[in-house]
Amino acid sequence: MRDRYSALKAIIRDDRGNIAISAALVSPLLIGALALGVDYGSLTLQQRELQQAADLAAIAAAANLSDPEKATLEYFQMNGLDIPVATAKGLLTDQGLIAYDPNETPGIVATVTPGRYTADPAISVAARFVRTRSYADAARVEIHGKGQLFFASAFTDPPTLGAVGTAAANKVAAFSIGSRLASLHDGILNAVLSGLLGTTVDLDVMDYRALLDSQVNALGILDALAINLGLTALTYDELLQTEISYGSLLRAILATPGLDAKSKSAMEALVRTASKTRLSLKLAEIIGLEPLAENLVGSSSYMTLDIGVFDVLTAAASAANEQSQIDLDLGVKVPGLASAKLSLAIGEPAIVSPKAAVGTPGTIIRTAQTRLAIEISSEGMLALAGIKVRVPIYLEVAHAEAKLASIRCQGASNEGNVQVEAVPGVVELALGEVNTKAFANFGTTPRVSKATLVAAPLLGIDALAYVNASNMQPKTLTFTASDIRSDVIKTISTSDTLTSLQASLLKNLDLDVRLGPLSISSPKAIQMALSDTLSALTVPLDKILYNTLLTLGIRVGETDIRVTDARCMQSVLVQ
Numbered sequence: 023m024r025d026r027y028s029a030l031k032a033i034i035r036d037d038r039g040n041i042a043i044s045a046a047l048v049s050p051l052l053i054g055a056l057a058l059g060v061d062y063g064s065l066t067l068q069q070r071e072l073q074q075a076a077d078l079a080a081i082a083a084a085a086n087l088s089d090p091e092k093a094t095l096e097y098f099q100m101n102g103l104d105i106p107v108a109t110a111k112g113l114l115t116d117q118g119l120i121a122y123d124p125n126e127t128p129g130i131v132a133t134v135t136p137g138r139y140t141a142d143p144a145i146s147v148a149a150r151f152v153r154t155r156s157y158a159d160a161a162r163v164e165i166h167g168k169g170q171l172f173f174a175s176a177f178t179d180p181p182t183l184g185a186v187g188t189a190a191a192n193k194v195a196a197f198s199i200g201s202r203l204a205s206l207h208d209g210i211l212n213a214v215l216s217g218l219l220g221t222t223v224d225l226d227v228m229d230y231r232a233l234l235d236s237q238v239n240a241l242g243i244l245d246a247l248a249i250n251l252g253l254t255a256l257t258y259d260e261l262l263q264t265e266i267s268y269g270s271l272l273r274a275i276l277a278t279p280g281l282d283a284k285s286k287s288a289m290e291a292l293v294r295t296a297s298k299t300r301l302s303l304k305l306a307e308i309i310g311l312e313p314l315a316e317n318l319v320g321s322s323s324y325m326t327l328d329i330g331v332f333d334v335l336t337a338a339a340s341a342a343n344e345q346s347q348i349d350l351d352l353g354v355k356v357p358g359l360a361s362a363k364l365s366l367a368i369g370e371p372a373i374v375s376p377k378a379a380v381g382t383p384g385t386i387i388r389t390a391q392t393r394l395a396i397e398i399s400s401e402g403m404l405a406l407a408g409i410k411v412r413v414p415i416y417l418e419v420a421h422a423e424a425k426l427a428s429i430r431c432q433g434a435s436n437e438g439n440v441q442v443e444a445v446p447g448v449v450e451l452a453l454g455e456v457n458t459k460a461f462a463n464f465g466t467t468p469r470v471s472k473a474t475l476v477a478a479p480l481l482g483i484d485a486l487a488y489v490n491a492s493n494m495q496p497k498t499l500t501f502t503a504s505d506i507r508s509d510v511i512k513t514i515s516t517s518d519t520l521t522s523l524q525a526s527l528l529k530n531l532d533l534d535v536r537l538g539p540l541s542i543s544s545p546k547a548i549q550m551a552l553s554d555t556l557s558a559l560t561v562p563l564d565k566i567l568y569n570t571l572l573t574l575g576i577r578v579g580e581t582d583i584r585v586t587d588a589r590c591m592q593s594v595l596v597q
Contacts, residue, residue, distance in 0.1 A: 061174045068169050069183050072130070075103055076165045076187035077595055083134050083161035084189040084593035087431075090134045090161045098132070105165065108133045130167025130183075137162065139190035139596055140428070141383060147597050151188055157430040157439070159590060160190035188597070191590040193429035194313045195440045196327035198378035198584050199387055199422055206230050210352060210569040217348045217366070218339040218573070219268065219299040229288035233332040236285035237509075238278045240309050240327040240378055243334065247274035247305075248319045258322070259315035262306035269297035271305070271338055275331060285331060292335070301342040308337040310379030310387065328509065328586040329378045336573050337377045340368050340390050347462040358400065358562040360410065364570065365395040369464040380587075383428050388421040389447060389581075391464060392574055395456045396566055400559055409481065411555050414473045416456040417567065422447040422581040427498060431590035437503040438588040443496040444514045446581040451527050453487040472534070475552070482536035483552060489526045501585040511584050 075098070082097040083090035091107050095114050098105045107114040108131050113122040137153045139160035151162060166184045174180075208227045216223045225233075244261055248254070250273055253261065275281075276289045309329075314322050352362040369391030379387050394417040399410055427441040454470040461468050476483040499512045535548055 058174060061171050064172065065169050065181065065183070069185065072165050072183055073185040073187070075101075075105065076132075076163045076185040077189070078187070079132065079134075079165075080161055080163040080187035080189035081593045081595065083136075083163055084159075084191060087136055087158045087161060090136050094132060094134050094163055105130050105132050107131075130165060132163055132165045135162045135164070136160070138430075139188070141190070141596065150597070159193065159429075159431040159438075160188065160596070161593075162186065162188045187595065189593045190596045191431050192313075192592055192594050193431065193438060193588075193590050194325070194380055194382055195426055195429050195438070195585055195589070196325060196378075196380045196587040197387065197424065197426060197440070197442060198327070198329050198333070198586070199389055199424055199581060206234075206572075207356070207565050207569045210356065210566055211573055213350050213352055214364075214366070214570050214573040215296075215336070215339065217350045218336075218343050219296050219301060221296050221299045223292065223296050225288060225291060225295075228284070229291060230332070232282075232284035232288045233292075233335065234330065236281060236331040237328045238275065238280050238331055238334075240329050240334070241311075241314075241322055241325060242278040242280065243271075243274050244305070244309075245320050245323075246277040247271070250274055250277065253319070256319050257316050258311045258319055259306075261319055262309060262311065262315075263304055265302050265304055268299050268301040268303065268338060268342060269293070271303075271334075272297050275334060281331070289331070301339070303338055303342040305338075306376070307341040308334070308377050310376040310381060310385065312379070312381055312385070314380055325380060325589065326587040327378060327380050328584070333377065340574055343368055352566065356562045356565055358558065360399045361397075362399075362562075362566060363397045364566065365458065365461060366570070366574075367393040367462040367464075368574065369393075381426050383426050385426045386423060388423045389419075390574070391421055392419045392571070393417070393461060393464075393468070394567070394570060395458065395461060396563070398559060398563060398566070400555065409476055409478050411475055411552070412473075412477075413453065413475060413556065413559060413563075414455055415563065416450075416452040416454065416468070416470050418450045419571070420448040423496075424581065424583050425496070429588055429590065437506070438590050439503065440501045440506065440585045440588045442499045442501065442583050442585065444499055444581050444583050445496045446514055448490065450490045451488070453485060453527055453531065472532070480537065481548075482534075483548070484534040484536075485531045487527045487531045489530070499583055501588075503588070506585050506588055509584065509586065511582050514581050514583070 078101075079094045079097045082093045086093035091109050091114055095107045098107075099116065104116075106129075108122070109119070112119045113131070135153050136155050136158040137151050137160050138158060140150050140152075142150065151160060164184065164186045166182060169180045169183045171178070171180045206227050208225060208230060211230055212223050212225060241258075244258060247266065247270065248256055248261055251264075251266070251270065253264070272289065272293045276286065276293060281289065309327075311327075314325065348366045350364040350366070352364060356362050376387055377389065379385055394415075396415045396417070397412065398415070399412045422445065424442050424444045427443045430439045430441075431437075452470045453473065455473045457469040457471075460466045470486070470488070472484045472486040474482065475485050497514045499514065501510065501512070505512075533552075
């Protein structure tokens with residue numbers, strides 16, 4: 023008995039083989055966990071492959087919106103994926119169209135939804151894609167079906183997997199804010215442009231007309247500039263951010279294809295007289311190319327960003343003179359005036375707000391905020407005969423703005439319709455003395471006070487007047503593919519033009535008349551004589567204002583918008 027007890031104790035103390043026994047006991051659990059891990063990893067891989075298929079199929083569908091279901095099936099077939107595509111008529115498969123019941127269809131099925139996509143951060147991600155076949159520019163592919171289990175299928179059904187991919191055409195358009203006027207005065211234009219450049223410009227009216235009528239591709243200017251400066255392997259963004267001289271810009275424009283003989287002659291004259299200016303600038307201040315920013319210079323010849331030659335020259339001169347004040351004496355260059363003096367200040371446009379741009383919907387371009395103070399004088403008429411009349415005018419023009427609102431693709435064509443929301447520059451016009459200390463500070467508004475128009479021994483006339491024209495609500499302009507090909511210019515304007523504003527200003531004067539030591543209400547004869555004198559100044563004042571603002575690329579109360587290109591290019595994934 024004792025021998026048996028001793029043998030039992032020996033067996034209990036002996037721990038050899040414990041690991042094998044433990045392994046045998048837990049092996050079913052380990053094998054089960056390993057099986058579940060394999061199934062989980064397999065489902066994760068299946069989900070990833072399904073998402074990749076949905077994304078790439080969406081790109082294929084968005085690239086062929088005339089028949090997105092067929093394009094999706096062709097993508098699956100080319101990549102060896104056995105995924106049928108559900109349509110309203112049935113299930114599209116390798117064998118053709120077959121009937122099916124959505125509630126009973128086994129396996130994985132894809133559905134395709136064409137629509138329109140709006141890339142606007144202000145819109146929630148879920149609301150950016152809208153289902154429609156009208157002007158569709160995007161497609162959404164959804165793939166749903168049962169996953170595949172290897173071990174867990176013995177005790178559970180496989181889960182349903184799903185993936186959604188959305189792709190939209192990469193839509194870009196080229197547009198610009200421009201100016202065009204019929205009334206040119208070379209003396210004023212030369213004086214203002216010379217003041218901006220700090221040199222002497224001497225072009226005649228025919229030269230200015232040639233520059234106004236000539237258009238060039240801004241991308242061509244950049245290509246020519248890179249060649250002239252010996253810059254290679256540069257992106258458009260790097261070139262736009264490079265500090266260049268104004269003379270380099272002039273020579274690049276001259277080397278750009280598309281100039282006719284008259285424009286070349288005018289540019290050659292300008293190069294001779296103005297290329298020595300010390301002004302420099304970055305072209306990013308007047309040209310925006312965000313969608314093409316990372317492209318190498320010279321690689322975007324397919325895109326056309328046409329801009330007026332004169333607009334480039336004046337916008338560059340304004341950008342180089344931002345927030346500086348220029349004082350000019352126009353002398354007797356304007357018929358009908360005894361003298362004319364001009365002070366000019368140019369504000370800085372908002373950041374990333376050029377005058378011409380290639381952009382996606384949401385891109386904004388603006389003109390610069392501008393202030394003019396003009397003092398003109400003329401001999402009086404009638405009862406004021408022989409008495410010099412002095413008229414100080416203050417003009418402030420706010421930004422004119424154009425926003426690329428939408429681009430709608432047209433079927434299989436890479437062209438599109440473009441909508442632009444535009445607001446013309448708000449104008450304030452005053453007759454009175456302006457505080458020149460605050461003139462060039464665009465953070466403050468210059469104070470305009472009553473001005474002395476006549477200061478004679480026996481007669482004094484003080485006056486103050488103010489009027490404005492505003493149109494703060496944007497107006498939507500639609501450019502069709504035909505408009506873009508035909509280079510159509512569309513104009514948005516306020517209810518009043520500059521001429522009518524001047525008439526209103528001069529008719530609504532707050533007058534103080536002094537006869538000798540007396541201050542009295544304005545006698546009718548003197549008031550009529552003053553009215554006649556001021557009315558006679560409207561035409562020469564128009565010449566100064568129009569031509570000065572033309573040199574700055576501005577039309578008061580009116581904004582010219584051009585769309586020179588619109589592309590619905592390769593599709594890209596979107597959110």
